[in-house]
Amino acid sequence: MTDTPADLVIHGGIIVAADTMFPASIALRDGRIAAVGEAQAMPAARESFDAAGLHILPGAIDVHVHFRDPGYTHKEDFESGTAAAAFGGVTTVFDMPNTIPTVADAAALRGKHAIAAAKAHVDYGLYAVLGEDTIDKVPELVEAGIIGFKLYMGNTFGRIATPSTGAMLEAFEVVAPTGKRVSLHAETNSVMERRQAKLVAAGRTDALAHLASRPAVVAVEAVARAAILAEWTGARIHILHISSAAELAPLRDAKARGVDITGETGPHYLMLGAEDYARWGGIIRVNPPVREAANQGPLWDALLDGTIDMIATDHAPHAPEEKTHADIWSVDCGFPGVETQMPLMLTEVANGRYSLSDYVRWSAVAPAKVWGLYPRKGVIQPGADADLAFVDMARAWTLRDAELHSRSRISPWDGRAVQGMPVHTMVRGRFVVKDRALQPGTRGHGRPVHDIQQMPAPAPRNTDQTIAAATATVVPGAAA
Ligand code: NCD
Ligand code: ZN
Numbered sequence: 001m002t003d004t005p006a007d008l009v010i011h012g013g014i015i016v017a018a019d020t021m022f023p024a025s026i027a028l029r030d031g032r033i034a035a036v037g038e039a040q041a042m043p044a045a046r047e048s049f050d051a052a053g054l055h056i057l058p059g060a061i062d063v064h065v066h067f068r069d070p071g072y073t074h075k076e077d078f079e080s081g082t083a084a085a086a087f088g089g090v091t092t093v094f095d096m097p098n099t100i101p102t103v104a105d106a107a108a109l110r111g112k113h114a115i116a117a118a119k120a121h122v123d124y125g126l127y128a129v130l131g132e133d134t135i136d137k138v139p140e141l142v143e144a145g146i147i148g149f150k151l152y153m154g155n156t157f158g159r160i161a162t163p164s165t166g167a168m169l170e171a172f173e174v175v176a177p178t179g180k181r182v183s184l185h186a187e188t189n190s191v192m193e194r195r196q197a198k199l200v201a202a203g204r205t206d207a208l209a210h211l212a213s214r215p216a217v218v219a220v221e222a223v224a225r226a227a228i229l230a231e232w233t234g235a236r237i238h239i240l241h242i243s244s245a246a247e248l249a250p251l252r253d254a255k256a257r258g259v260d261i262t263g264e265t266g267p268h269y270l271m272l273g274a275e276d277y278a279r280w281g282g283i284i285r286v287n288p289p290v291r292e293a294a295n296q297g298p299l300w301d302a303l304l305d306g307t308i309d310m311i312a313t314d315h316a317p318h319a320p321e322e323k324t325h326a327d328i329w330s331v332d333c334g335f336p337g338v339e340t341q342m343p344l345m346l347t348e349v350a351n352g353r354y355s356l357s358d359y360v361r362w363s364a365v366a367p368a369k370v371w372g373l374y375p376r377k378g379v380i381q382p383g384a385d386a387d388l389a390f391v392d393m394a395r396a397w398t399l400r401d402a403e404l405h406s407r408s409r410i411s412p413w414d415g416r417a418v419q420g421m422p423v424h425t426m427v428r429g430r431f432v433v434k435d436r437a438l439q440p441g442t443r444g445h446g447r448p449v450h451d452i453q454q455m456p457a458p459a460p461r462n463t464d465q466t467i468a469a470a471t472a473t474v475v476p477g478a479a480a
Pocket of ligand 2: 185
């Protein structure tokens with residue numbers, strides 16, 4: 001407690017932490033949490049806010065969104081994407097680099113930073129691509145401000161070329177000493193390209209042919225190979241969109257060996273299955289594919305036992321005409337998710353599958369810790385940014401594509417019954433969404449988070465055997 005008045009005190013809510021929940025008031029000052037405790041212990045404040053009946057969660061951190069800006073703004077832009085995030089209780093997003101231009105050098109990165117700074121309603125980190133021929137750009141990208149690197153082991157929307165294993169090893173050698181994490185689209189390109197070509201030649205154009213082109217072994221081989229290279233180099237890695245039970249074995253093995261490897265899955269892998277292709281057709285096409293329903297149980301178990309660290313959405317918006325071709329191979333991959341993740345996951349809390357604390361660990365605490373933002377983000381305690389999702393757990397409702405705030409209003413969640421609604425969303429002390437309405441003047445409120453990122457000290461390995469070490473110029477005359 002202090003004599004300086006607070007800007008706002010929130011009364012009556014139930015605060016959700018990683019291991020407990022408790023009723024408490026929250027005092028905010030200058031965008032940060034100043035105090036948490038009993039109402040009478042709060043400092044004087046200029047305003048108060050009544051959160052009676054609501055749970056207050058640290059805002060979700062969605063580490064995998066595609067906001068398409070610049071280049072594909074008919075699908076989404078930084079303004080619509082971050083508005084959708086705010087409606088979903090998401091207060092920080094990490095945006096992917098498969099835009100036009102690809103974020104593979106500092107000039108492209110600076111261009112995207114300018115766009116995001118002007119348009120974002122919520123805080124953001126920006127990813128840069130690690131490609132076959134752009135490894136020399138690592139220093140300038142780190143300098144210009146990134147949350148981490150993205151490496152596409154397999155082709156997906158944007159058709160960013162897949163680096164060879166040789167380039168991947170060199171990329172890990174170069175990134176390891178920076179301490180940044182490399183997030184991997186872990187699907188092995190050669191396997192799925194070959195299968196897709198044969199499926200096309202055989203005349204398959206149905207939606208399930210997409211799943212047939214990318215069986216789980218595509219991901220298993222990629223996760224195992226990435227873990228080997230990370231172990232050798234000491235690079236930190238993150239496995240994006242884990243879709244299969246089979247991938248969990250190489251992930252668990254790598255964790256047991258001490259590899260700095262983390263993983264995410266998303267609601268569509270937990271809640272949709274192969275039987276849903278008949279209903280949704282191309283709308284459900286996403287990379288990696290939604291798989292046989294038998295994968296769901298092991299994925300849930302892996303979240304609960306910590307093998308999978310977090311939930312992220314791979315929010316991948318496209319226009320309706322890009323999602324509805326009869327020939328599955330010409331349908332764009334992905335669908336929006338940043339706005340529906342929280343209600344979908346809260347529904348399983350309402351169903352008794354896990355606790356709100358479990359959810360907060362997967363949606364906020366783990367992403368903040370894994371990317372060095374904790375305890376500034378991901379937790380409700382003094383000193384943290386006041387990034388808050390106010391949730392009404394009693395509210396049962398139905399998701400409707402037409403009501404999404406994304407520019408892409410086409411998803412396999414349309415008509416789905418959910419329970420638990422994010423009612424208000426606050427980013428650094430300011431309501432961006434209040435009573436399910438976007439607040440005026442919040443465009444441009446979002447800030448980049450790379451400047452508050454504090455990764456642990458880098459731990460590169462086998463540095464005497466890197467390409468750089470092996471090719472270092474010998475000083476003339478230095479040899480005996
Ligand atoms: C993503 C996209 O549309 O950008 N699509 C997808 O199917 N997931 C790319 C990706 O994350 O693979
Ligand atoms: Zn991907």
